[in-house]
Amino acid sequence: MDRPVGSPTGERPAGEIKLACRHVWKLFGPRAEQFLRDNPRPDEEDLRRAGLVPAVVDADLEGRAGEIFVIMGxxxxxxxxxxxxxxxxxxxxAGQIFFEGRDLLRMREREMIEIRRHKMGMVFQHFALLPHLTVLGNVAFPLEVQGVDRATRERRAMEMIELVGLRGRENYFPRELSGGQQQRVGIARSLAVGPELWFLDEPFSALDPLIRREMQNEFLRLQGMLEKTIVFITHDFDEAVRLADRIAIMQDGRIVQIGTPEELILxxxxxxxxxxxxxxxxxxxxTARAVMVPADGIRDFAGEVLPQARIAEIAPAVLADSRPFAxxxxxxxxxxxxxxAVLRVLVGGR
Structure with missing residues (x-):
């Protein structure tokens, strides 16, 4: 048969657990910690009577090395x-939060500062660039905080500026850049320290649709090169399914389901x-794996498709032939x- 239809790069093998949380709660209100010690599994009425507002309720999740884990709601x-x-x-x-097997909640503040400086990167919706510093100065700033010498930090900053496609703009100030360019600076700054864990909280939601799509493409390109462990926040399901290996969906402070985009749909x-x-x-x-049927007794195939091939990718070939594909x-x-099978997906039947 001919070469199978479909890209072989659609699935990433499961890595080690890089980040995990166990039974994490965040309650706002008086004596919240004591309340949870006395009531480890409160319901909504218990919380209401205690005058507490639940923001995170008994959350459990695991983020794997090299994975894009999206939290949405x-x-x-x-x-x-x-x-x-x-x-x-x-x-x-309340709860436990593990990074590389160590419980962050047991660490002293000084240890946490060092972990944030050296092992965590953060990008938020609002770019938070320093207006009095150039692009180069902004990207190099976290390294300056670490005490890295000027020549080394500027060399590293230039590498990150080039990585995000801003070479030639290193001497611009933030006010001289477009929104998409400013967000690229924020991404370069967060990558300058070489983080192992990367948090992105709705980083593209303030951008117009065309620039947002461009930044999603850029993000996927960078992840393909760097293979960071990423926790990405969005309220946009289209963005989530485009970027995520797995998605956690939250409602009223609770994680109601975790799965691949395909698992959430099916x-x-x-x-x-x-x-x-x-x-x-x-x-x-x-994917083809999700909609395939047993091949028992079939002898004449039109061709082959990979199990992880998306239906949109294989549809033209499958629809053009009356015979099934293996x-x-x-x-x-x-x-x-x-x-x-393909037509059911295309018309929304499955």
Missing amino acids: LSGSGKSTLVRCLSRLIEPT APATPYVAEFTADAPRAKIL VVEGDRLLGAVDRE
């Missing part, structure tokens, strides 16, 4: 609060998740994909 769902707890920018009320755990995924571009998310992985025949 509507405004007020708790996603940004959870990320600030994960980095200890705010203190959780098996939403709640009506809330189903509503989020209802208008998703299914053909760009679902879904193959190495030398193994996994199943078959035919016109009917």
